[in-house]
Amino acid sequence: MKIVSCFSRLSEIAPLASAGADELYCAAADIPSYGHGALRGNLRSAAKAAHALNLKLSLAVNSMLLTYSKREMTDFAGRLTRAADDGADSFIVASPSVFTLLKELKNPPSVPIHLSSTQPCFNSRAARYFIRLGVSRLILPSQVSALEAGAILRECRAAGVETEIFDYRFFGCVYVNGRCNLHDPIFHTFTRGKEGAELCRCGGGAAGTLRVKAERVSPGRAAGAPALARRIYARMSCGGPPRIMNAASFHDFFSMGTGYLKYGTRRDPSEVKIGKVKELRAMLDLAEDQAKKLPPKAARAAFINRMTGWRGGGF
Amino acid sequence: MEKGIKISNLDPATLKTNGALAGALKKFDRFYIGAEFCENLLPRPEDLRRTAAFFLEKDRKVCVLTPPISERGVCNLKSAFRLLARLGPSALELTINDFGTLELARECGLPAKISAGRLLCGNVFLARKRTFQLINSQALRFFTAQGIDRFELSASGELPRTNFSCARSLGFAPGDLNLTLYYPYLNLTTTRTCLLGVPDIPPDESVTGIHCRRECEIASFDVKHPLVREPLLVHGNTVFMRFPRKFYSSENNLEAMRVNRLVYCPFP
Numbered sequence: 001m002k003i004v005s006c007f008s009r010l011s012e013i014a015p016l017a018s019a020g021a022d023e024l025y026c027a028a029a030d031i032p033s034y035g036h037g038a039l040r041g042n043l044r045s046a047a048k049a050a051h052a053l054n055l056k057l058s059l060a061v062n063s064m065l066l067t068y069s070k071r072e073m074t075d076f077a078g079r080l081t082r083a084a085d086d087g088a089d090s091f092i093v094a095s096p097s098v099f100t101l102l103k104e105l106k107n108p109p110s111v112p113i114h115l116s117s118t119q120p121c122f123n124s125r126a127a128r129y130f131i132r133l134g135v136s137r138l139i140l141p142s143q144v145s146a147l148e149a150g151a152i153l154r155e156c157r158a159a160g161v162e163t164e165i166f167d168y169r170f171f172g173c174v175y176v177n178g179r180c181n182l183h184d185p186i187f188h189t190f191t192r193g194k195e196g197a198e199l200c201r202c203g204g205g206a207a208g209t210l211r212v213k214a215e216r217v218s219p220g221r222a223a224g225a226p227a228l229a230r231r232i233y234a235r236m237s238c239g240g241p242p243r244i245m246n247a248a249s250f251h252d253f254f255s256m257g258t259g260y261l262k263y264g265t266r267r268d269p270s271e272v273k274i275g276k277v278k279e280l281r282a283m284l285d286l287a288e289d290q291a292k293k294l295p296p297k298a299a300r301a302a303f304i305n306r307m308t309g310w311r312g313g314g315f
Numbered sequence: 316m317e318k319g320i321k322i323s324n325l326d327p328a329t330l331k332t333n334g335a336l337a338g339a340l341k342k343f344d345r346f347y348i349g350a351e352f353c354e355n356l357l358p359r360p361e362d363l364r365r366t367a368a369f370f371l372e373k374d375r376k377v378c379v380l381t382p383p384i385s386e387r388g389v390c391n392l393k394s395a396f397r398l399l400a401r402l403g404p405s406a407l408e409l410t411i412n413d414f415g416t417l418e419l420a421r422e423c424g425l426p427a428k429i430s431a432g433r434l435l436c437g438n439v440f441l442a443r444k445r446t447f448q449l450i451n452s453q454a455l456r457f458f459t460a461q462g463i464d465r466f467e468l469s470a471s472g473e474l475p476r477t478n479f480s481c482a483r484s485l486g487f488a489p490g491d492l493n494l495t496l497y498y499p500y501l502n503l504t505t506t507r508t509c510l511l512g513v514p515d516i517p518p519d520e521s522v523t524g525i526h527c528r529r530e531c532e533i534a535s536f537d538v539k540h541p542l543v544r545e546p547l548l549v550h551g552n553t554v555f556m557r558f559p560r561k562f563y564s565s566e567n568n569l570e571a572m573r574v575n576r577l578v579y580c581p582f583p
Binding site: 126146 | 383386413417438441443451452453503507510519523535540541542545548549552
């Protein structure tokens with residue numbers, strides 16, 4: 001398993017490589033991507049710096065909001081071609097329109113396409129569908145567990161398509177990525193200036209004033225409603241719905257031969273990025289070391305035991 | 316304007332017991348059955364076929380709703396599609412919310428017209444409270460090239476402005492697409508792990524799937540969140556908003572924005 005890290009400044013490239021990154025990815029200011037934190041600096045310089053360290057560089061092209069006229073789409077295609085010329089080794093794509101655009105271009109940029117987790121693939125048939133569209137790597141959403149993903153991984157392996165997961169500790173919106181309208185006040189409005197992530201991660205003090213009231217209670221089942229109301233209260237005020245990805249699921253993905261492990265919070269400060277990549281490397285080293293020393297079942301148990309003691313920045 | 320009703324996994328017998336069947340048959344042309352957001356709520360394949368057959372025999376049209384699916388859902392839907400295929404060509408429509416379902420429908424040879432569901436709407440449209448815009452013509456062609464020209468969206472409480480009058484500069488013709496509008500609930504976000512069900516997952520447990528006890532059948536929940544002005548409604552794995560007030564003066568307003576089918580959802 002190799003480590004893919006985000007970056008947003010040229011000065012982060014060498015320290016991230018030293019921390020253990022095997023590949024890098026970034027977003028460019030002139031190419032819409034999902035999330036925040038575009039590259040400060042030009043892509044050509046970034047690619048040159050990454051390649052000098054033998055690191056491949058992917059470019060996030062994974063916005064769904066490509067609201068373009070015909071002419072603007074032509075401009076966008078030109079920017080993709082320039083990004084490829086600047087040295088981007090692959091594009092991370094979510095929107096179907098990009099697949100159509102690349103198919104319709106006479107001379108499309110010849111870079112591999114990675115399917116973004118914001119176009120979530122939950123099953124082997126979805127994997128087959130996107131493999132037929134030409135993806136060379138499938139980035140799995142955090143809402144699918146390793147034991148559910150066996151058929152997806154087999155489908156990818158048979159087609160020579162790479163697979164990638166996110167580190168469960170540093171990423172993982174509990175709602176389906178790319179299809180969530182909770183983060184941003186699109187249909188609702190916030191009571192005060194805030195970050196939408198508070199709604200789906202930790203409630204940040206929401207508990208105490210959250211009100212939950214059952215409605216449309218099924219006849220004869222009212223007794224079950226208060227316990228469910230308490231569960232909603234807990235989940236919507238702190239932490240959100242249960243997370244599928246955990247130490248066990250990571251180890252299973254690792255054992256099943258998943259190719260890449262990603263850290264992708266681009267707007268983290270440089271020192272946080274570097275620290276997190278070190279944590280990814282430490283976790284991967286641990287899994288690899290135990291896999292060499294112990295039988296599979298014991299290695300898994302030892303890994304989970306050790307990672308259970310991990311507390312954000314050390315064991 | 317075609318009128319539909321979403322009955323999800325209710326069967327005709329239950330509707331009859333509730334006293335709702337006769338009225339629904341009288342009022343609606345099309346019945347939406349199945350599950351839109353959660354694979355655990357999909358009816359058993361034979362139940363789905365039986366419900367579809369019932370409404371088809373009553374000369375009503377049927378659309379089978381399908382949710383995002385895991386590998387378990389692939390197995391369930393494969394059986395369902397094989398049974399549904401026996402109902403005959405063009406008897407059914409299928410709404411997909413997962414590209415894997417599109418692949419599976421092809422694999423099973425299901426002769427159904429396919430629509431892109433509300434969870435796929437963002438692939439083609441930028442939906443906001445007051446605007447509903449085609450993002451670009453390539454997105455539309457991606458779907459129309461696969462025979463999909465109907466897209467489903469939720470009512471947002473206001474009649475949204477579209478960019479369809481700029482169709483030429485966008486590179487499409489408004490007639491290339493049809494819209495189905497669901498009301499009165501707008502799906503805000505969906506999770507695979509349910510807000511109501513699914514116990515917390517300990518670090519040593521690698522889950523094999525979302526094991527459900529159908530807690531969502533007990534009740535829906537109004538939530539007043541301190542960070543959000545509007546009331547939210549939690550039903551199972553999805554958070555909704557509700558817009559019960561009629562937001563258009565006539566159906567012509569809707570038809571002008573290519574909405575030619577309305578689907579009433581008695582519950583979220």
